[in-house]
Amino acid sequence: MQEHGGEGPVRLESGTPAFRRLNLALFAAGFATFAILYCVQPLLPVFSQDFGVSAAVSSLSLSLTTGMLAVAMLVTGSLSEIWGRKPLMVASLFSSALLTVVSAASPSWHMLLLTRLAIGATLSGLPAVAMAYVSEEVDARSIGLAMGLFIGGNAIGGLAGRVVAGALTDLVSWRFAIGVIGTLGLVAAVAAWRSLPPSRHFRPQRADPAGLLRSFAAHLRDPGLRALFAEAFLLMGAFVTFYNYLGYRLMAPPYRLSHTAIGAIFVVYLVGTFSSTFVGHLAGRLGRRRILWATILVMLAGLGVALTESLPPILVGVVAVTFGFFGAHSIASSWVGRRAREAKAQASALYLFAYYLGSSGIGTLGGVFWTAQGWPGVTALVATLLLAALGLAFRLMALPEGPDDEAGT
Template identity: 75%
Template sequence: MSDQLSEAPSRLVSGTPAFRRLNLALFAAGFSTFAILYCVQPLLPEFSQEFQVSAAVSSLSLSLSTGLLAVAMLVAGSLSEVWGRKPVMVASLFASALLTLLSAAAPNWTSLLFARMLIGVTLSGLPAVAMAYVSEEVDPKSIGLAMGLFIGGNAVGGMAGRIISGVLTDLGSWRLAIGLIGVVGLASAIAAWRSLPASAHFHPRPARPAELLRSFGEHLRDPGLRALFAEAFLLMGGFVTLYNYLGYRLTEAPYSLSQTAIGAIFSAYLVGTLSSAWIGELAGRLGRRRVLWAMIATMLAGVALTLFHHLALILAGIVAVTFGFFGAHSIASSWVGNRALTGKAQASALYLFCYYLGSSATGTLGGVFWTHWGWPGVSALVTLLLIVALALAIRLMTLPPREAEPTPRQ
């Protein structure tokens, strides 16, 4: 028995070559996924002008993708419990890249939306499955750092997709921009396929729908996981809503910024990259309960700054919101993997279902607030979401840890 245990593969620990290879492969996968998903965000005013649609309708190019992504992840997470983590992730990356190339040639608004809907489905195989993969293959003491680095890669991909699409739209067209992102996605898919290690600690489960549904029910019965799922909806909903309509505000007088300048604002995601890794590690040392609420409070302070009219203060507010969001997301997402006793991919899928449902629902609702009440209306909606998120974070501080979680430090 002891010989069998000694031969079992050890989990990956920070500082080792294997840990670095894992994170490089996941960085490429996350980069591709989020560049493809969010490349249309700075293009919403462009779509409104070319296809003669309103701000709320234009936002469907993002909201439909995130909405279907939310639903499809529940299926993708369950499929990965049966087929394995790497096959589902690699298939997701290749299919999404090819669909992005097709969307660049969409002849009309309806076909563009249809392509973006399919992209939402195919992208679903990466985010939730990657979270489960990390929780299985990485040593518990290094999970916070690994998840923070993965989310940092997501941030860089989201930022690059937005900046590339903004710059290339000014230089050529939005079709050129989206097409190039599709090519980058295909290259990232190949890199992940060749470099991502096969699972060493994955144990397949039989394809029994009743058992998989029962696992979902177990996650939803835990008050801590329910609170974390709600945090995902509220935090992502507020964050995406703010960025969705920032472009509309800054293309109008007195700012009148170009698509390139608006795309450059998304370089604030570099702050998110640093925040996710640093805050993830800090939460591992101080305890998640002590850090999550502070990140949400930082977001609230940032929203308040965007209400000023001076461009420098608006940008400072966006940086604060971005820093707080990625820090909070790295804490909450790693917390889910630790708190779930079984079916970690399904727990991650539920978290991300709420995450992208928040993006889809409030991202489009924000268009109604923008149309009727302008930026004060958008900021009021985001503030309300964050106040509820803060109350939930305070509630999470009082819940005892489960067996799967390390006891928070005193």
């Protein structure tokens, strides 16, 4: 990286070799994180059958992981302010991939849950730290693109984890499928380790627990950040609940789809790869507050279409929900990094705490709605969450601007 005379290292800009290496590393990291995290989602009906558990209990294989991830990120985000970004990110990827391989050999339901809980803890060293790394190292004009590519890696990883897990479960077994996902995670970890540029703008902080708590409190006093944290909770809760019980719906009559077919539905995650980058770039030009509400409306429209009984419209609805979610997440996550004036990893950790808390809590709550009222019950829950998120998006439009959160930044 070039240096400005007396001004320190320049920030990474799109079109440069360093930015391309960053993109590869972020894409690999996002891929591994979501493949490992969500590979169990299409397997929830299989766990119900093999271990004799209900839909809500089966969802714990995902909800416990995301719940632990949410809590642990509050710690690891703060630790990265002391230890540095890249070392924590790389250690997180390697340890999570290894634990995923181990989880494939779990002899009982409770052991599988314990292993998935541990994976939630080890994965916590990546998402919030990656958001802080991007906000520190990337030029303001390129942040939307960089974060969009990271979230695009999330989308491809979520796609690969679900499709591979579904297909290999039909062909061999769910244990073999999870073992393959862990191996792919190890390959992605190596790619991230070799390609991620070292931090140039990070300045380590002293270990100061009281100061860290004050930083958390400062973020929570900002009404804009509070609204963004709430958006994360609502949007992710809605999205995960929608996908968690879609598989149960499509395995039942009149559809009776196989595990492979249900896994293949997650190919629509490719739409998320496009929308996160496209919407992130659009928000950088037009302003985040002008775009966020529109992505939530797209999710609501898709949810309504997916309520029909015919399979083709259901798939159209899934595409719309996925497009809207990844676009909204791209906007909100990059907005947090720009709005927070300091301790950016902690601000990102709070955003992702809310994000994965929504996944964990609402994702399991959706099982109660599924058992009681089937897909209409799940749809009612998701619609309520999205309407609340839409109201918050309009509230964000009315709030005073933060120090760095206007259009083009």
